[in-house]
Amino acid sequence: MPESPRPDDACPDDLTALPAAVLFDMDGTLVDTEQLWWQAAAELAEELGHQLTDADAPEVLGQAVEHTAAHLHRASGTDLPEAELAHRLGESFADKVAAETVPRPGALALLTALREAGVPTALVSASPRRVVDLVLSSLGRDWFAVTLAAEDTVRTKPAPDPYLAAAERLGLAPAACLAVEDTPTGVTSAVAAGCAVLAVPSMPVPMPEGDRITLLTSLEQADLALLGKLSAAPVG
Template sequence: MDGTIVDTEPYWISAETDLVESFGHTWTYEDAMTLVGAGLWESAKVFQDHGVEMTADDIVNHLTSRVQERLEKDGVPFRPGARELLEELRSLGVKTALVTMSIRRMAEQVVTHIPFDAFDVLVTGDEVENPKPHPEPYLTAARLLGVDIADCIAIEDSRAGLASAVAAGSIAVAVPHAVSIAPSDSHTTWPTLAGRTSVDLAALVAARATEGLSR
């Protein structure tokens, strides 16, 4: 969600900086980039190491609330092409899942700003035992959708998210945003979702089928 569908990273960075500085310590842009795509409770440990004297649950709830306030005040900044691709897929009857390490209340807030029924399933960071880069989030999404993970395409902007998608066995697409992602045979890289359609996704599925036949 964050960085793939909506550009909320600036909201997160602002909230993180304010939190760390409120305890008299420093939080840099480089510090923030190390947490892109990470689970919130794992991130909370990093904030504690940076001098934030709060419980992990309190850190997660505080940061999420601050970001939600920004979403309410300043709006939901959608990434180029994301809504358009989702809308086309839904018009074709394609099952979709939102797999995010943000917690459910924030995911639901973002989804309410999409002017159509965008997702069959939400898998959120407060509902999995093992966050990204573990494969559990994507495997959970496939199970809830009632599909084989090998038939799923996962679109990710972060290294942790991409690692989760690849480890789960999905057809993985990297659309880098806040952080760079190195090219690899394990995934496809697109610079943006703008202009991408179901035809592009179908080509990825066909390529995997061909690869399977050649083995």
């Protein structure tokens, strides 16, 4: 993975190369809900006699409810239907989000800077619409020109469909957009769609590497000049 540019290296001229749009993941990227999702999955897994470990992370982090429910069904060997597990998992997660929605450090500042610069933004989530709407009621709906939830595409992350749909709704080519993600599943989705990606992990998991993937430890390190550099990076 190429060394991440530092905001200190940016110059004002870079602002002329802003991305056509910035497409944000929600859970763990803009709001601190990835931990809540893991907690909901861990609690259900424990009820089923399965202990979540790092080995389960690829099947939980950034994944849709149905995907994680299917994984818990296989891992636990339960006789309960997958649909029931998905329902219980979704209800638990929604309850936790309703009780606690906290913006990630730097998220609101970056959204504000993009709005002031006239750069459109989209919310691209693998969470159900119910959860997306709960977060938007707290975070604010008017930050985004487009919002997509798990139900809005036939396939969700890690397939490219959500990011392709967001770019299409904005009338833009995916390659002109910058995606901001926190999980390997989300990064894989955005890269497959053709977006440049800023990866800001919310949990300590290995990230995919690539010429158009840049890793930061916090959105507090991101500014308009940095986004301009990332969006202008050549495809290769």
